[in-house]
Amino acid sequence: MVRRIIKSEIRKNYLFNKYVIITPGRTSRPRDIKEETVIKRTSVCPFCSENSHKKNIIDQIDTNGKWNVECINNIFPAVTLHNDQAYGQQEVIIETKHHSKELANLDAGHIENVLRMYARRTKVISQNKNIDYVLCFKNQGSKAGASIVHAHSQVFATKVLPPDIQEEIALVQAYQTKHGSCVYCDILKKELKTSRKIYEDKFIAAIAPYASEYHYEAWIFTKRHLDNITLLNAQEFKSFAKVYKLILNKLHALDLSFNGFLHQVVSNRKQHFYMKIQPRASVWAGVELGSGMVINSMSPEEAAAYYRTK
Numbered sequence: 001m002v003r004r005i006i007k008s009e010i011r012k013n014y015l016f017n018k019y020v021i022i023t024p025g026r027t028s029r030p031r032d033i034k035e036e037t038v039i040k041r042t043s044v045c046p047f048c049s050e051n052s053h054k055k056n057i058i059d060q061i062d063t064n065g066k067w068n069v070e071c072i073n074n075i076f077p078a079v080t081l082h083n084d085q086a087y088g089q090q091e092v093i094i095e096t097k098h099h100s101k102e103l104a105n106l107d108a109g110h111i112e113n114v115l116r117m118y119a120r121r122t123k124v125i126s127q128n129k130n131i132d133y134v135l136c137f138k139n140q141g142s143k144a145g146a147s148i149v150h151a152h153s154q155v156f157a158t159k160v161l162p163p164d165i166q167e168e169i170a171l172v173q174a175y176q177t178k179h180g181s182c183v184y185c186d187i188l189k190k191e192l193k194t195s196r197k198i199y200e201d202k203f204i205a206a207i208a209p210y211a212s213e214y215h216y217e218a219w220i221f222t223k224r225h226l227d228n229i230t231l232l233n234a235q236e237f238k239s240f241a242k243v244y245k246l247i248l249n250k251l252h253a254l255d256l257s258f259n260g261f262l263h264q265v266v267s268n269r270k271q272h273f274y275m276k277i278q279p280r281a282s283v284w285a286g287v288e289l290g291s292g293m294v295i296n297s298m299s300p301e302e303a304a305a306y307y308r309t310k
């Protein structure tokens with residue numbers, strides 16, 4: 001049974017001092033402004049094989065002797081290993097050779113290779129002692145900030161641990177000290193018994209978070225308490241790809257732009273690795289920017305029910 005939210009409800013984030021107002025029914029508000037999610041091809045695609053430079057290739061994962069996931073240097077990086085003022089590393093993961101295929105169009109085995117490339121790059125980059133943070137993320141669609149249509153992810157690594165991540169690490173640690181357990185392991189145990197559960201098998205679980213900030217927001221966790229993607233075993237990679245594909249297919253059917261990213265900290269055993277998928281159906285406006293409180297007209301209970309439909 002899906003618990004339908006009839007009246008608006010203010011909900012607090014599991015960890016952060018952040019609030020969301022879940023307001024079902026607002027999706028049917030009248031709209032005059034039409035949205036455009038299509039990115040038009042205007043110039044030569046830098047991610048198509050014929051246009052990429054061999055010297056830029058960093059890593060490849062092959063199937064049947066041909067690469068199907070490739071990692072290259074980001075040729076317009078904001079941070080580099082040669083700049084002490086903005087030290088870091090940026091790479092692009094090309095998810096398929098095919099210019100017009102979306103990640104959702106690829107089979108689960110191919111999506112698993114994309115995840116394995118996240119793991120490979122995290123492992124290599126984190127060996128640099130001057131790097132403290134490795135973010136693997138994907139922007140899909142123009143509303144999520146994607147500028148090139150060819151399916152790709154990005155790796156962004158920096159010397160500085162970003163403040164939001166520091167705060168999350170501290171909150172997870174504080175919970176551990178107080179309760180003697182991992183907050184995300186506890187959240188999972190609880191949420192998998194509610195109508196916010198999206199998927200569960202022996203290795204992986206996905207939920208729509210209680211205080212979702214975005215329509216159809218989904219989080220994917222390993223059931224084992226691991227701090228980063230490099231530690232996943234073969235079964236976990238396989239299940240992870242399976243549920244990620246399920247979510248991608250559902251977002252594709254709605255033609256929603258989304259951002260997807262890993263929360264991971266290399267070598268901090270107290271932290272729990274997970275992936276956040278945040279679709280960009282709504283645009284944050286005055287309330288969100290002015291008050292910091294987010295209005296979300298799609299309850300996570302409804303979102304999870306959508307993901308669970310066959």
Ligand SMILES: [Zn+2]
Nearest residue numbers: 045048099150
């Ligand atoms: Zn292309």
Ligand SMILES: [Zn+2]
Nearest residue numbers: 182185225272
């Ligand atoms: Zn945990």
